[in-house]
Each structure stands twice: as C-alpha cells, then as structure tokens.
Amino acid sequence: MSPFEAAFHASAERHERFWIFGVLVMLVLLTIGTMFYVVHDYGLVTGTHSYATDPQAPAREAAFQDGKVVRTGPNAYAVYVVGRAWHWSPDVIHVPEGAEITFYVTSADVLHGFEIQGTPVNLTAVPGVVGTVRYTFRHAGLFRILCNEYCGMFHHAMVARIIVDPAGTP
Numbered sequence: 001m002s003p004f005e006a007a008f009h010a011s012a013e014r015h016e017r018f019w020i021f022g023v024l025v026m027l028v029l030l031t032i033g034t035m036f037y038v039v040h041d042y043g044l045v046t047g048t049h050s051y052a053t054d055p056q057a058p059a060r061e062a063a064f065q066d067g068k069v070v071r072t073g074p075n076a077y078a079v080y081v082v083g084r085a086w087h088w089s090p091d092v093i094h095v096p097e098g099a100e101i102t103f104y105v106t107s108a109d110v111l112h113g114f115e116i117q118g119t120p121v122n123l124t125a126v127p128g129v130v131g132t133v134r135y136t137f138r139h140a141g142l143f144r145i146l147c148n149e150y151c152g153m154f155h156h157a158m159v160a161r162i163i164v165d166p167a168g169t170p
C-alpha cells in the first residue's frame with residue numbers, strides 16, 4: 001500500500017466513524033424529540049382499565065342513562081358515554097378546563113371506537129364491558145369524539161362533541 005493509499009484509507013475511516021456516530025446521535029435526538037413533542041402536545045392518559053359485567057347490562061345502568069357528567073371531587077368529574085350504532089350518548093359533553101375527567105365508556109350493541117381527537121384518549125367501546133380512561137383537558141375548546149371502529153353504514157357519522165369550558169365558568 002502506498003503512503004498515499006494509507007492516508008486515503010485513514011481519512012475514509014475517520015469519515016465513516018464520524019457519520020456512523022453522527023447518525024446514531026441524530027436517531028437518539030429524533031426519538032427523544034418526537035416523544036417529547038407528542039407528550040407535550042397531547043398529554044398523557046392515566047387510570048386506564050376495564051371491568052366486565054353481564055352483556056348489555058352496563059348500557060342500562062343508571063349512570064349511563066342519566067348521570068352523564070357527574071362531579072366526583074373539587075376538580076374531578078366522571079363522564080358516562082354509551083356508543084350505539086350510530087351515535088354517542090350524550091352527544092354534547094361539557095367539562096371544565098384543567099379538571100380530571102374519568103370517562104366510563106361502554107357500548108349498547110357492537111364494538112365502537114372511542115377516540116377523542118387531538119388527545120391520546122382512545123379505547124374500544126365493548127358491549128358488556130365498561131372501559132375507563134382519565135384525562136385532563138389543559139385548554140378550553142371543542143374536541144370531537146370519533147368512532148374509529150367500523151360499525152356499519154353510518155360509522156363515519158358517529159361523532160360527538162366535548163366542549164371544554166374555560167376554568168372558572170360556572
């Protein structure tokens with residue numbers, strides 16, 4: 001190997017090491033950055049679990065019939081939602097900004113997907129099962145509940161609204 005070739009190889013290896021290391025650093029930064037961005041933008045959900053009862057029963061429970069939005073603490077609310085082909089009941093929900101909201105979700109017929117647009121809230125509404133998820137809306141505004149589980153002809157029209165009222169609104 002001529003001195004020129006040796007120098008060329010040494011230089012090429014330096015470049016390769018630089019780029020291997022550089023790409024690894026970029027991957028790590030992108031991963032951390034993306035995770036931070038998603039959590040910062042969407043928030044985190046807690047308190048997810050589900051419990052089963054006999055089929056059809058939950059949708060008939062009083063809370064799901066008329067409770068809808070129940071205050072459970074100084075700054076905490078329980079919201080009961082039933083999915084039916086093809087609407088959510090209730091279809092307009094008011095909750096205050098900054099409050100801890102626990103959603104109780106079930107279905108009266110087939111599987112529906114309970115997804116709150118612009119949040120990480122996403123669970124499946126299953127007949128006979130009550131799924132829960134806890135979430136705090138940090139900003140007032142309109143959020144849509146979309147059905148993301150194909151449930152028949154008007155699946156696409158199965159949309160409800162959550163109106164997050166500014167804190168301090170009675």
Ligand code: CUA
Binds near residue numbers: 148152155
């Ligand atoms: Cu309900 Cu799709």
